[in-house]
Amino acid sequence: MAKKVIALFMAMILLAGVMAGCGNTKNQSAGDGNKGGQEIVVTIGSEPKTIDPTLNNAVDGATMIIHAFEGLTKLDENGQVVKGVAEKWDMSEDGTKFTFYIREDAKWSDGQPVKAQDFVYSWRRALDPATGAEYAYQLYYIKNGQAINEGKMPAEELGVVAKDDKTLEVTLESATSYFLELTAFPTLFPLREDAVSKDPDGWATKPETYIGNGPFVLASWEHDSEIVFKKNENYYAADTIKPSSIKFMLIADDNAALAAYRNDEIMLADSIPTEEIPALQQSGDIKIDPQLGTYFYVLNVEKAPFDNVKVRKALSLAIDRQYIIDNIAQGNQIPAGAFVPFAVPDVEANPDFRTVGKDYYDPSAEAYENNIKEAQKLLAEAGYPNGEGFPQVELAYNTEGGxxxxxxxxxxxxxxxxGISIKLTGQEWKVFQDTRQTGNYQIARHGWLGDYNDPMTFLDMWTSYSGQNDARWKNADYDKLIETAKVSGDRAERMKAMHQAEDLLMGEAPIIPVYYYTDVYVVKDYLKNYYNSPLGFKYFMYATVEK
Incomplete structure (x- = not known):
């Protein structure tokens, strides 16, 4: 059964787009913009920590950002890179230099033209150590990016130059096969320096200063209640944008979200009570889409007893993953025996990276009894036989979701x-993100969705210099392997280095993978043409309401 589920999961991602619903011509007014257009009302979670493209590191914030901003490229409904702000680009023969030509009709929401200098400013801001961008490492591919972020070079040395207002030249450290995908990622979106510099901490919270270049513009933000985006008439492709507005209801409680859905107050709810899943499957409201991601726990290896690898491995082996999937998550997830999920390409797309790398332990229900015995043995070897002497520790989680x-x-x-006792501590989403990022925890709930479809998006977050390395785990050999994979132009060599890196990661176990994600949500059958990306973002700019 497991093999069939995995095969279906891979096929869904590798061979098909993830379009939810097909449009028809029942409602011609859906594309009429603010004159007769429709309002899409959804919830994708509670109050986001930020919608500043430079500072955001969460899927909910990113979903809002991609509606208000656009990069040099963007992803279409099949997850393919297409033209965005750049109408064309040239690449050098060795793949280390790109020249992007910004479209003449690209404008900011206040009507000013988008310029090459807006990208230069944004990328330098992301790499400025004072900014504290957790995703700064996504710009390390650019010449001198890492050195600038580490304070070893001035920002002016970054390999990005505005040749003129409409020409951007980017020099990379080495050829990067997925660089065009990165230019569609929020951290690399352009920013207006005049808007940001006047209020660096507050500009992204107010409609009057949240100037974007995407299909929508921030209209209002009632904190802990709703965020409303209205169609940006200055967007170069405004005539292709269907809704007149998108209202993101900020709902922290899953039961409240489901109640709002059932009362027809919202059209889509991204998180629902797990105990309601069976009934919702029967009613046909629920959708389960594939995602490139892993649900896991992260351990702070700087704090005892998690500085002991045997303790970390014992905790991992003592979890019954299939029980959690069958009885709690209930979304056809796959038990995780590693960190990089299925459907991420290896040297070839098939067999994928996970199939080639195999599991590092058997996560199946059949192997659980043997896993427990091994966990007990490891814990005893660590000095805590039957849990004796093990201190009470705290597991932190965010209260939204299951x-x-x-x-x-x-x-x-x-x-x-x-035989060990764990205290559970729940925190509101914004607070929890800070807790985890600052290392003010012992064990914490975590999850990661790929930023692009390559093993690197799962592995470079655990380098010693990554702003996403909440485990605070450091391994010089791991860093070297990741660097080898980043600079190599040989795909087989890249994959070999990344498999070796995952060997180290799983061997030292600073993380405890639980299952590979699916996206479980409810949606009205009359909401058509939205796109649910395997990378976690939901696109509503082409959605229509067809009752």
């Missing part, structure tokens, strides 16, 4: 199988 139920199951498994 994370508490999963944490409670893990808490019980560790108590029953290892």
């Amino acid at each position: 994370h508490l139920a999963i944490a409670e199951a893990v808490q019980e498994m560790w108590k029953k199988n290892l």
Whole structure:
């Protein structure tokens, strides 16, 4: 059964787009902009920590950002790179230099033209150590990017130059096969220096200063209630944008989100109570789409007893992943025996990276009893036989979603199988992100969706210099392997280095993979033509309401 599920999961991502619903001509007014256009009302979570493209590191914030900004490239409904702000580009023969030509009709939401200098400013801001952008490492591919972020070089040395207002020249450290995908990622979006510099901390919270260049513009933000975006009539492709507005309801409680959905107050709810999933499957409201991502726990290796690799491995082996999937998550997830999920290409797309790399332990229900025995043995070797002398530690999770139920199951498994007690601490999403990022935790719930479809997006986050390395785990050999994979132009060599890097990551176990994600949500059958990306973003700019 597991092989069939995996095969279906891979096929869905590798061979098909993830379009939800097909449009028809029932409602011709859907594309009439603010004159007769429609309002899309959805919830994708609670109050976002930020919608500043430079500072955001969460999927909910990114979904809002991609509606208000656009990069040099963008991804279409099949996840393919297409022209964005750049109408064309040239690449040098060795793949290390790009010249982007910005379209003449690219404008900001206030009508000013988008310029090459807007990208230069944005990318330098992201790499400025004072900015503290967690995604700064996505710009390390650009010449001198890492040195600038580490304070070793001035920002002016970055390999990006505005040759004129409409020509941007980018020099890379080495050829990067997925660089065009990166230019569609929010951290690399352009920014207006005059808007940001006047209020660096608050510009992205107010409609009057949140100047974007995408299909929508921020109209209002009632904190902890709703964020509304209205169609940007200055967008170069405004005539292709269907809704007149998108209202993101900020709902923290899954039960409240489902109630709003059932009362026809919202058209889509991105997170629902897991106990309601069986009934929603019967009603036909629920959708389960593939995602390139992994649900896991991260361990702060700077804090005892998690500085002991045997403790970390024991905790991982004592989790019954299939039980969590069958009884709590209930979304056809796949138990994770590694970190990089299925459907990420290897040297070839098939067999994929996960199939080639195999599991690092058997996550199946059949292997669980043997895993418990090995976990007990490791914990005893670490100095805590039957959990004796093991300190009470804290597991932090964000209160939105079904994370508490999963944490409670893990808490019980560790108590029953290892004799250790874990305290659970729930935090609101924005607070939790800070807690995890600053290392003010012992064990924390985590999840990661790929930023592009390559193993690197899952592996370079664990380098010693990554702003996403919440485990605070450092391994010089790991860093070297990742650098080898980044600079190599040989695909087989790249994949070999990344497999070796994952060997180190899983061997030292600063993380505990639980399952590979699917996206479980509810949507009205009359909401058509939205796009749910396997990378986690939801696109509503082409959506229509067809009742």
